[in-house]
Amino acid sequence: MDYLQLSVIVCSLIKFSAAGTELPGQLLLSPSPRNSPAKREAATEPTCDGISVYSTCTDCNNVLVCLGSTQLERSCNTSSQSAAFCVNGTCSTIPDTGEGCFPPPVICTDVGFFPDPTICQIYHYCEGTDQESSVYECPPNYVYDAETALCNPKDSIEDCVTVKCDQDKIFVSYGTSKKYFAFCPFEENAVSSIQVFKCPENYQFHEVSCVFECPEAGNYAHMDATKYFQCYHSEAQLVFTVQSCPSGKTFDQSQQVCVTSEGND
Template identity: 30%
Template sequence: MQRWGGLEKVSENGLSTKLLITEQYARFLDYNLCTGGSVGRTLQDISTALSTVSSSIGSCSASGLSCGSCDTLQVCVPDASTGGFKVATKLQCSTSFPKAPYCNSTLNTCSTTPAEECVSESPSVSFACTSDGYFPDVSNCSRYHYCYGDTSYNYECDVKYVYSHEKKMCVLQKLATQCVTMKCTAGLASQLVTYTADASIYGICLLNQPTILFRCPKKQAFDATLGTCQRTCSGAGKEVDEEDCTKFYECYDTTTVGKYTIKHQKCPTGTGYNADLPGCDPTFVACTPQPSTSTTTTTTVSMMTTP
């Protein structure tokens, strides 16, 4: 077996198939080593990821490497039965090269960015939607998701851009702190993590499974210690309870900037809270509650939390 000249795969019947790797792909493998890989692991991952597949995985127009899908690299060989070409093996980019999970159809290699035809409004099967709206990606700050119903869509930022959850779009990265991800502790069966760029976003990490993200109701933030969404204050003062307009919240300053002590209060019988006063008002006795559009998720199982 040559160092980067080829890979050898032994099939179940004991036959060996020599797979030629182009010089271009060889340079990519060298790049993988320079970014944290190892010769043994790289070859082992590739050998593990290679498997025989049918010609339906992707079209083959010539011998060599090509993209079978947005995240799969395939090897095409001559097909004696048709005189054309067929798929001999495939390689899942995300499995063998986590830092390059996409297949670039222009270069015909695994890449850090997807091909143009694979970007934007393509349904995502890997991100589970729990509510409508924008969500950050758990592990990649240059990627984000938009959920509508049960369908999620992936979006990828250009090079040197990162996702801003505040603006719900990609922005030019000027500081390292603009790249915000959520980290799950390896080896733990389950845990709760918060998204530091927006405390209303939190996730449940499951062992060997994708992290599932949730969104707290409006004006609430996730408390990792309690494991539930809690009311927040935008400033010192009084705020109406959107779910019961006969009640309100009193927010008091603390010694920590941006932190408040919150008390949930109820207006006297026959009154409702009038935000224009602000205070309880007899003319608001027939006030109409404004129910939240989201549902608070309460975790009752015991989990290790990561703030």
């Protein structure tokens, strides 16, 4: 086997191994007072020709409908529909980022990565609660995997996970995730801004709240820093009790014990 044949085989193996790998996304938008959802900049304002029947985008969220000598404007960005972006003259759930149209940031509910509630190719990174997120986009034909915080190849339509709002429920799960869930505010039977939340470590979402579940025997952090969960086996079952730290101490997960709080040294 000569060098050229070997090189071809090696390149083929690299391409094959990379085909199913998880990938990080591309940063689209960073939080900044100057940042807002981008608008498509057109050299000239689109106008109708006065003869034909067609539609065209005037910017990222609005459509110009041409009906011969008549023209109408229609907004895609309404609370009554999820297709908030204009792409190729029609409303779409996915923005045309190549044309400078970006999905808006979300208001963060915690620190870390979060899936976008309505666009499975988009995800967010949050640096602090109540701040605007940084917006990321997965590569073409990839979707965000909330469990790994990376982009996975989209092999089927089921791989595209979004929040399914239900007017009969207060909170809804994010797909089959036990970590992420959402609150869908309804206004006049239409969903407004969806908020995505995540349960703390060792908690799982159960219909109306995050519930602690013991991963194994040991001590684990409680939402109240002055308390902790003590997990142990009882009659072949893993159970827990809630313990309180002594006054002036808080629980340290790395040491699994209560330590003196800052300011009480």
